[in-house]
Amino acid sequence: MFDERLLSRLDLNLLVALDALLTEKNVTRAAARLQLSQPSLSASLGKLRRHFNDQLLARRGNAYELTPLAVRLVEHTTVALDAARRVFESQSRWDPSESEREFIIHCSDYSLATIAPRVMRIAHRQAPHVRLHFVPSTPETMDEVVLRLPSIDGLLLPHGVISQMPHLDVMRDDWVAIAAAGNxxxxxxxxxxxxxxxxxxxxxxxxxxxxxxxxxxxxxxxxxxxxxxxxxxxxxxxxxxxxxxxxxxxxxxxxxxxxxxxxxxxxxxxxxVPVLNALWWHPVHETDPEHRWLRQVFAAARIGFGDEEDGADAALRGG
CATH class of the missing domain: 3.40.190 (D-Maltodextrin-Binding Protein; domain 2)
Incomplete structure (x- = not known):
C-alpha cells in the first residue's frame, strides 16, 4: 500500500514543473511557460531527478531527450495534473452564472458540426464565463481518450464503442448519400x-x-x-x-x-441502421454539481428526439 506519509511530503508544484519539463523537453522553455526563472526550474528538476532516481531529461548533443521513464510519465502526469486541478477547482456552492470553469469534451467532427454549437449557445446563455473545450478525437486516439475519461468531462460517441459507463443519449440520426450536383x-x-x-x-x-x-x-x-x-x-x-x-x-x-x-x-x-450517439462520462463525475449542470445542457441541446427545440428553448429561458 502507498505510504501516505510519503505523499504528504510531496510538493504539488513539482507536478506542475514535471508536466512543463516533459512537454517542452527544455528547461529554458519550460521556465518561460511557467513564468519562472531558469535557476528556479532547474532546482525543481534536481528534486524530481532525486525523487525518481532518473535523469528524466538526458542531453543528446545540443538538445534533450526524454528518458524511457519520462516517456512513461507523460500520460500519467497529464492525468494527475488534470485531476489535481479539478480537486482544487471544486466548490461547495457552484453558480453557473459566476463560474469560469472549463469543460473538456472529446468528440468527432460530426458532433462538432451538429450538437456542439447548440451546447455552446445554451451553456453560454446560462453561464457566460464558462469555457467549453471540444477536442476532436480519432480512432487512433480513442483508447487513450477512454483511459483519460476520469480527467475529462465527457466523450461523444455512438453506442457500441464503449460500455459500462454512465451516459446520456443526445443525438439520434440516420444516413443519407451525397453526390455531386451534376452526377x-x-x-x-x-x-x-x-x-x-x-x-x-x-x-x-x-x-x-x-x-x-x-x-x-x-x-x-x-x-x-x-x-x-x-x-x-x-x-x-x-x-x-x-x-x-x-x-x-x-x-x-x-x-x-x-x-x-x-x-x-x-x-x-x-x-x-440508425445512429444513436451519447455523452459518456466516468462515474467519478456522477455527483459533481458542475458536471450535472453540463449534462442538463446536453439534454436540452439534444437532436433527433422530436422535442429538442422545446428543450433548447426552455434551457435558453432558464427553464
Missing amino acids: ERVTGGLTMDVMSASPWVFTYRTRSAFTSVGRQVEMLGVNPWVEAVVESFVLLPLFVEHSDSLAIIQRHLAPIAQRMGEVQVLELPFEA
Missing part, C-alpha cells in the same frame, strides 16, 4: 446497381474503425471501389463535388454538406 448516374435516384458501379469516398475503413452503414453496404453485397478515405465526415462534400464519387453521411450533416459543396442529398435504397 448524371443518380438522375433517377440512388439504386443498388448505381452504388455498385460508382466510386466511393469512405470515412473509415479498417478492421477496428468503420461506420455501421459502411459495413452494412458490404453485407448487402456491394463491394465498393473506395478511391479515397477521408477521416472526416464534414469534409466529405469537398471530395464528392465535381466527381462521380458517392459518400454516406449522417442526415443532420446534410444541410451543412450542401452549404460546403455543390452536392445533392439522396435517400439510400435500403433501410440503414
Whole structure:
C-alpha cells in the first residue's frame, strides 16, 4: 500500500514543473511557460531527478531527450495534473452564472458540426464565463481518450464503442448519400446497381474503425471501389463535388454538406441502421454539481428526439 506519509511530503508544484519539463523537453522553455526563472526550474528538476532516481531529461548533443521513464510519465502526469486541478477547482456552492470553469469534451467532427454549437449557445446563455473545450478525437486516439475519461468531462460517441459507463443519449440520426450536383448516374435516384458501379469516398475503413452503414453496404453485397478515405465526415462534400464519387453521411450533416459543396442529398435504397450517439462520462463525475449542470445542457441541446427545440428553448429561458 502507498505510504501516505510519503505523499504528504510531496510538493504539488513539482507536478506542475514535471508536466512543463516533459512537454517542452527544455528547461529554458519550460521556465518561460511557467513564468519562472531558469535557476528556479532547474532546482525543481534536481528534486524530481532525486525523487525518481532518473535523469528524466538526458542531453543528446545540443538538445534533450526524454528518458524511457519520462516517456512513461507523460500520460500519467497529464492525468494527475488534470485531476489535481479539478480537486482544487471544486466548490461547495457552484453558480453557473459566476463560474469560469472549463469543460473538456472529446468528440468527432460530426458532433462538432451538429450538437456542439447548440451546447455552446445554451451553456453560454446560462453561464457566460464558462469555457467549453471540444477536442476532436480519432480512432487512433480513442483508447487513450477512454483511459483519460476520469480527467475529462465527457466523450461523444455512438453506442457500441464503449460500455459500462454512465451516459446520456443526445443525438439520434440516420444516413443519407451525397453526390455531386451534376452526377448524371443518380438522375433517377440512388439504386443498388448505381452504388455498385460508382466510386466511393469512405470515412473509415479498417478492421477496428468503420461506420455501421459502411459495413452494412458490404453485407448487402456491394463491394465498393473506395478511391479515397477521408477521416472526416464534414469534409466529405469537398471530395464528392465535381466527381462521380458517392459518400454516406449522417442526415443532420446534410444541410451543412450542401452549404460546403455543390452536392445533392439522396435517400439510400435500403433501410440503414440508425445512429444513436451519447455523452459518456466516468462515474467519478456522477455527483459533481458542475458536471450535472453540463449534462442538463446536453439534454436540452439534444437532436433527433422530436422535442429538442422545446428543450433548447426552455434551457435558453432558464427553464
